[in-house]
Amino acid sequence: MTHHDPGGVGTEARATAPTGLSDADLVRMYEFMALARALDERMWLLNRAGQAPFVISCQGHEAAQIGAAFALQPSKDVLVPYYRDLAMVLYFGVTPRDIMLSLLARRGDPASQGRQMPGHFGSRRHNILTTSSPVATQVLHATGVALAAKYRREDTVAWTCVGEGGTSEGDFHEALNFASIHRLPVVFFVENNGYAISVPQRKQMAIENVAARAAGYNMPGVTVDGTDPVAVYAAATEAVERARRGEGPSLIEAKVYRFTAHSSDDDDRTYRDPQELEAQRVRDPVARFRATLLEQGVLSEEQDAAIRSRITAQINDATEFAEQAPYPDPSELTLHVYGS
């Protein structure tokens, strides 16, 4: 991990220290990243075909998310995600079918039964907290989960994700402050893609690295190349272990790029130079990790082809499954307002 120039492309140091990841782990990482990417691309196809009114993407964030996910234990850690965390929630056990049900707002969508927009994840069974749209509110929830986990003497880490845009909200400050006072087992993971919708980082903050904020709370803060899953895994593992040891929270900033418009409602050509996007293509985390693994002989072309066809089959199945699922019945409108 390194403090790198956000404008720099492909020049970051990559994690070289022993990480404890086996070749099989690396291939699994790759498969999750590729699955997330392919699923994401399918969602856009459905959107363009008029079948899905709204898509929001993880494209460009896959390495950051999967590197982080591998440092966690979905059976006991709690994920408090934001709307770009498709790859993370897949790792935590949400299926492509679940995602497609949510995309098409069908009954059975486990996150919300079609009530929320796609990208609003949540599943008690998978230790993923329900998420909302208001940016950055979740970082306080993660802090509260960590407070409860500590109080209950659980070996649980709360992991929460937020965009660099979200770090401007007061809630971000309040969460880091609270967590650090109580040395809570929570990790704040900032997926910094340089934009809050159209607003570039220079209009969001006067600093180059969000990680610089950690000092104001007396917690470790690191910036890591978010296009390198192994580098992220290393940083995440350190923070998670620290949390498990009772030493308190950490802030990790993963520098990534957003390869799509903000969402299907956005038109990024109004504010982002297409050349910038093209130049960033070399940082595509999925292509890059694939190339590295092939190069290192960890992955063969045949393995890759098998992975890709497995993924296509999964996504086709999920799409068909969701397309055939019924919409919620209007009578469901008034359910679950109160628990009693």
Add this chain to the structure above:
Amino acid sequence: MTHHDPGGVGTEARATAPTGLSDADLVRMYEFMALARALDERMWLLNRAGQAPFVISCQGHEAAQIGAAFALQPSKDVLVPYYRDLAMVLYFGVTPRDIMLSLLARRGDPASQGRQMPGHFGSRRHNILTTSSPVATQVLHATGVALAAKYRREDTVAWTCVGEGGTSEGDFHEALNFASIHRLPVVFFVENNGYAISVPQRKQMAIENVAARAAGYNMPGVTVDGTDPVAVYAAATEAVERARRGEGPSLIEAKVYRFTAHSSDDDDRTYRDPQELEAQRVRDPVARFRATLLEQGVLSEEQDAAIRSRITAQINDATEFAEQAPYPDPSELTLHVYGS
């Protein structure tokens, strides 16, 4: 100025660099500090006598406030204070009569015509923004004043004060972030007395110096001995000049002690060891500055006596004046809800 141990008593380095303050300035500083203290003490007397339902004090903060005030130009700079800033507003032109009218909630109180509690300062004529009770909201107003001043090409600095408790609010973070992005002419002055009502600093933040937060906004942050008006003046002057040069905001933390309960509604014996208070007496800024000036021959005992009798006369006058002023008429209740 120096980063000092908050528990340390009387050991801080004191400003020695040339400050441009003449002996007469130093005596004027002293007189303002003594006036604020004496006025504050009178308010408590009136409270104990059942004449004033509520008092909130500047006792212990006088040096910080007057050191800061002397770095400003009340004719063109804008003060955005909080409830402890009695000494500052006196320097900006609010009179003891004004303060007493507000204390007794009488008609003529220029801050609010008896509508607000004492300590809620404000006077357009004196470039003091109207203040409210919700903690830390004012730091955003100061940022907005600075934005307007910059836009209007004024040579105006906005100076805002907040307790260290107030720095926990989201608004504090949002203000520093906004101000720094736009390099606004605003100074954030944290009067750190170690308590938010009863909550000690260690339960408010995991850092020793609030100034450590400045790095997260790419602005200078300094901690200064708030019991030394000259040290504060030096730090304030630097920040104000920087703001006037268009180089942006600064954060100054003045370490002080609160010599009274939080307010007349509080009982600090429930949470503060009386021995701690006694030990801090040696840091009483008024007594200390008086001693320094006498020692350095800047002030004579005769001068001091004259100052004190002048102050007593002023306060007696103000008290009588306010006691004789009428209450607002009930018909005034519905005035000034809207401007049109």
Add this chain to the structure above:
Amino acid sequence: MATKLLIDAIRDTLFAEMRADDRIIVLGEDVGARGGVFRVTAGMIDEFGEERVIDTPLAESSIVGVAIGAAVHGLLPIAEIQFLDFIHPAMDQIMNEAAKIRYRSAGDFGCPLVIRAPYGGGVHGALYHSQSIEAIFTREPGLKVVAPVNPADAAGLLRSAIYDPDPVLFLEHKKAYRLIRDEVPENGHTVPIGKAKVVKEGSDVTIISYGMMLHESLAAAEALEAKGGSSVEVIDLRTLRPLDTETILASVSKTGKVVIVYEANKVGGVGAEVAALIAEEAFPYLDGPVMRVAAPEVPAIPFSPPLERAFLPNAETIGAALERLAAF
């Protein structure tokens, strides 16, 4: 049955439930050594320790936001907002998060959270220590809002709120804390959320109120009856959301006349919804206008005593409304 002040009924219930259930934690500004600025949590940190009684940083959004996280992860947090006037920074966490967690997850998650907040005027608290802004919250589906003023109701509703599976805003009238004293049953007494109480029966006109205005209403009712005027029924709403439509409509259908009394601003207050409900559901029974006695349209209660007095409704202004209504 012991006789207790409102504040003691609340404190005693908190202590009793914290002893009974260690999922309960308390968090807020100054709730520890200071015992809260009103002393509701006095002594609590000594008995239950810093882990269960948390002096938070001065940041309301974090108080509620952290409590939400703790609530979804198995605790029963009781968050204190020092004055209702200072709840605004937590609004997003209350409205968009706590109130919507169950609905947005289609029941997968719940948020068993209590937010206690002192409210109300008459204590020289001025613009920012006197607010009655409960109507901001009573319009929010997913939230429950209670405002008991009787000590037994407070104890019983607090207990219900703590174990309620949803977020409950628990409003405590600060002027009533040490003014209202009554008998409080021991041993796990509960009062259901959502039930109003007829505190005085009558046949000619109904007064619907809550909080300290209930006491002004009772005084007005007694004064009127003492003069040989109408027989007045007085209802204490106790719960402001969900409203007890049944009790309200039954009374108004009987008396045909109603005055709704509250100390919040008149426009858009809880009384607006009560009046609208009556005008829609009990219209055939009405013998006169649905009257409201409430505060004037000024931003908040001023500090100066004559202005504070002029702001608040009282037995006289309520009495005048009763007489106007009787003339219909």
Add this chain to the structure above:
Amino acid sequence: MATKLLIDAIRDTLFAEMRADDRIIVLGEDVGARGGVFRVTAGMIDEFGEERVIDTPLAESSIVGVAIGAAVHGLLPIAEIQFLDFIHPAMDQIMNEAAKIRYRSAGDFGCPLVIRAPYGGGVHGALYHSQSIEAIFTREPGLKVVAPVNPADAAGLLRSAIYDPDPVLFLEHKKAYRLIRDEVPENGHTVPIGKAKVVKEGSDVTIISYGMMLHESLAAAEALEAKGGSSVEVIDLRTLRPLDTETILASVSKTGKVVIVYEANKVGGVGAEVAALIAEEAFPYLDGPVMRVAAPEVPAIPFSPPLERAFLPNAETIGAALERLAAF
């Protein structure tokens, strides 16, 4: 007179006034190069530059708080909140600051601020991009709240809001942006804040509405009249605070029957205050219950089309209410 979409009427007015008065600045998320997520401020940064068109950090409290500071220091800021659903973090700055600055300083300071916010449902915005929570604000003395849906009204009210000495919340129905088109007078046309408009005269029953529900109401009225039913008067409130009590009461006194239609949750919505006002002030003229057609008591509008449709009132549900009322 040109014919314009609602969104163009708003945009054109912003441009015209920014050209005319350089005290006006615009600030909010994505208002610059992106021109706002709805494109209301498209092109503005090119014409007026980064100093007057400020892409803020993603932090609503700072958007409003900074705007307040600028307003008290001589500017006329227009703050954009991207969706009304995200206004909560700014609540303290709006309620406790902007709305109270004049009152608390006894007129020494004023806060000439406009807060623009898109609101309303029907665009698949789901729980957090569809809210109609205007009643939180309409109960706040010191604030003004307008919700024009007609392009000419929007242009005229926006101009009034910009030069109004007090904070005005300017609500824009996002479904109406590109749906509602009408003639808009040129040249500094203004509409006074606080005046409702009778958009259709009638004699038997009054519908009071605003926003997109006005159009559903008109459709319901026309359908009823086409069937030979009652003659319906339709009022567009346009301003939600202060209410135009005169126009409301005059119409209801004439027709004796009223249906209030709004797409917010029924309980505690703006319609509650309108109903309460009528039940108190126009009681002698009423020939039937004061009816409300509004959204059900669920936290917000779900995403899935069948649920979104089931949530929103429409011409049929309004028509059914009109028929029930006619039967009285």
